[in-house]
Amino acid sequence: MPELPEVETIANGVNARVQEHRIVSVWTSGKPQTFKSPESEIAEALTGATIDSVRRVGKTIVMTVTPGGPSFPASSDRVGLVPGAATSSRKPAPPAIPTEFLIHLGMTGRLLVSQPEVPPPPHTHAVLTLDDGREIRFVDPRRFGRLSIHHAQSPQPVTDNLQPGTSYTGPGREPLTISLEDFVTLFKGRKTPIKAALLNQSLLHGVGNIYADEALFRAGIRPRRQAARVTRAELTRLRAALQAVLRRAIKLGGSSVSDYVDAEGMRGYFQIEHKVYGRRGEPCLTCGTPIQKIALAGRGTHFCPTCQK
DNA sequence: CGTCCCACCTGATTGC
DNA sequence: TGCAATCAGGTGGGAC
Numbered sequence: 297m298p299e300l301p302e303v304e305t306i307a308n309g310v311n312a313r314v315q316e317h318r319i320v321s322v323w324t325s326g327k328p329q330t331f332k333s334p335e336s337e338i339a340e341a342l343t344g345a346t347i348d349s350v351r352r353v354g355k356t357i358v359m360t361v362t363p364g365g366p367s368f369p370a371s372s373d374r375v376g377l378v379p380g381a382a383t384s385s386r387k388p389a390p391p392a393i394p395t396e397f398l399i400h401l402g403m404t405g406r407l408l409v410s411q412p413e414v415p416p417p418p419h420t421h422a423v424l425t426l427d428d429g430r431e432i433r434f435v436d437p438r439r440f441g442r443l444s445i446h447h448a449q450s451p452q453p454v455t456d457n458l459q460p461g462t463s464y465t466g467p468g469r470e471p472l473t474i475s476l477e478d479f480v481t482l483f484k485g486r487k488t489p490i491k492a493a494l495l496n497q498s499l500l501h502g503v504g505n506i507y508a509d510e511a512l513f514r515a516g517i518r519p520r521r522q523a524a525r526v527t528r529a530e531l532t533r534l535r536a537a538l539q540a541v542l543r544r545a546i547k548l549g550g551s552s553v554s555d556y557v558d559a560e561g562m563r564g565y566f567q568i569e570h571k572v573y574g575r576r577g578e579p580c581l582t583c584g585t586p587i588q589k590i591a592l593a594g595r596g597t598h599f600c601p602t603c604q605k
Numbered sequence: 606c607g608t609c610c611c612a613c614c615t616g617a618t619t620g621c
Numbered sequence: 622t623g624c625a626a627t628c629a630g631g632t633g634g635g636a637c
Contacts, residue, residue, distance in 0.1 A: 299630060329613075355631080403631055404615075419615080438614045440631055488608065497632080504630055551630080573630090594610070596628080 298401045300471065300502030301545035304352045305564060306407055310359075310432065311350035313409045318346045318364065318427040324443075325421040330436065332398075332444035341395045341445045342424060348394065354466035354501030357399040357407060360448075394448045396464050402440025408433045468501035471538055479535045483523040490526050491519035492593040494538075503538065506551055506573045509598045511538035513572045518604045519597050520590075544569065572598040 298306065322339040324331065331338065345361035352358070399407060410416075412429050422434040422443060434443065446464045469478065482499045483490070493499055494508040503511075512519050514537035517530055526534070545551060550564030551573075567574070571581050576589035580600040590597050 302630080400631085402614095403629065405631095436614095437616070438629090438631095440614070442632085486607085492608085495631090506630060593608095595631095 298405070298550070299355060299504030299507050300352070300542055301507070301548075301566065302550035302564065303355050303357060303401065303502070304546050305550045306401075307350050307352040307357045310357070310407055310409055314347050314426060314430075314432060315349060316347065317430075319343060319361070319424045319432075320427055321425045323423040323425075327421055327439060329439050330421045330441060330443055332442045337445050338397070338422075338443060342397060345395065352502075353464055354468065354470070354497060355400065355504070356464070356466060357401070358446075358464050359397040359399065360463070361395050361397060363393060363395055394463075396446040396448055398442075398444045398446050398464060399434060400442040402436060402438065402442065404438040405434065405436040405441030408435060466501045467498045468496070469499065471500045471502055472542060474500070474535070476532060476535060480528055480531050483526060483531065486523035488523055489519060489592055490517060490521045490523045490534075491595075491597060493523040495593060495595070502542075505595050505597075506570070507538070507541055507545065509573045510541050510571060513599060513604060514541060516604055519592055519599055572600060574598070 319342050322342050324335040324338065326335065341363065342361060344364040346364055348360040348362055350357060350359045399405070401407070408417075410431050410433055412425075412431055416423065416431075416433055417435050419437040419439075420433050420435045421439070421441075424432040426432065434441070448463045469482070474482075483493055486493050488496075491508050491512060494503050494511070495505065509519065511534060515530060515534040517526060517534060545564070545566035548565040548569070551566040551570065552563035572587050575587045575598060577586050579585065580587055580603060583600065583602045585600055585602040587598055588601055590599075
């Protein structure tokens with residue numbers, strides 16, 4: 297379901313609602329495929345933790361928490377539900393190690409913040425109950441989504457993107473901030489079609505099927521063109537088009553093509569501005585030629601055979 | 606290593 | 622109308 301603009305909208309919405317709140321309990325469904333880290337590890341990392349922030353990296357939602365789990369309070373008072381209430385001022389808290397909860401929504405994942413009396417939807421796979429009773433719910437019918445824990449200070453293999461002891465940076469580069477030089481370099485020597493390269497998360501992360509098609513249309517480039525043969529001038533246009541499309545979509549709250557909704561259950565509106573995606577057979581908004589739909593890299597691919605070279 | 610293809614799932618829509 | 626085939630915004634693993 298969600299690509300960069302949708303994930304950004306969801307992460308920002310959830311962040312505004314849950315930042316600084318404490319997670320008092322964690323429930324998980326036991327569906328093994330959903331959990332990239334063991335459920336016990338997720339429950340242990342999050343129970344009692346305070347949410348520092350929720351943000352987007354690529355298509356992944358990253359919830360950073362400060363642990364406060366059962367390790368030291370030893371279940372002293374379960375009555376004191378007031379946040380920030382006296383937590384036995386005997387010792388200074390041990391140096392809190394930030395932990396990151398990674399939520400990938402797959403195709404149909406949703407992250408909702410709900411009042412407890414609202415019945416959980418079908419296919420709810422994780423529930424984080426907050427100190428005020430509200431629940432952060434991960435719902436995912438197709439179960440392509442993944443939940444995992446990333447320990448920000450645990451030893452990490454040193455790679456281009458993952459330094460020891462740093463926070464999660466994702467597999468590729470952020471399309472909104474990548475420089476032109478780096479963008480051009482990404483495609484050098486790649487024989488794969490330009491659209492497949494755009495979808496490759498270890499190059500750029502966050503770009504999915506809708507925004508790849510929309511950016512290629514706006515840049516006037518056919519999706520099947522070999523990446524290495526797209527000229528520098530075209531790549532300059534492509535980067536600008538991609539960034540413009542993503543920014544505009546974020547501004548409109550993402551694209552709701554079926555039942556995508558953000559943390560508050562609101563739809564996005566960028567689908568109104570789709571120029572090719574989902575418009576097979578309809579006239580190109582620039583030249584009137586019917587929009588074609590082909591299969592490329594296993595994905596439905598939309599383009600204007602006249603405007604895109 | 607780069608690239609292709611399919612499997613992983615459920616639900617909505619299309620087509621006979 | 623009914624039911625089966627097809628398709629869906631994403632990834633990750635295996636084959637080549």
